[in-house]
Amino acid sequence: MKFLIKIIIIPLLFFISVSYSQDKKTITLELNARNLPFGLVEYFPKDKPVIGLALSGGGARALSQVGVLQALDEAGIETNVIVGTSMGSIVGGLYASGFTIDE
Numbered sequence: 001m002k003f004l005i006k007i008i009i010i011p012l013l014f015f016i017s018v019s020y021s022q023d024k025k026t027i028t029l030e031l032n033a034r035n036l037p038f039g040l041v042e043y044f045p046k047d048k049p050v051i052g053l054a055l056s057g058g059g060a061r062a063l064s065q066v067g068v069l070q071a072l073d074e075a076g077i078e079t080n081v082i083v084g085t086s087m088g089s090i091v092g093g094l095y096a097s098g099f100t101i102d103e
Contacts, residue, residue, distance in 0.1 A: 029045050032044055051080055051081075053081070055084035
């Protein structure tokens, strides 16, 4: 009797799981458009957070800020706004102008 139940239940569970495994879902995003130079347009999700960095002054702190910028780069986190005071403004300005962490 137990063997007969296993023979009936196992294929039944298999066919039920296979029938639900091929569902398709369509994801739509609400996009904002931003005009770029030369007639280009960049589209980005409306829910994308704005990330800003506030860099403080001081030579020793500037070294630690370079490490934080490197960690953000490695994690793939893009910053939208960079502000700074004293040495932090120099580090932020160089980073914003396109210099890499190694440069």
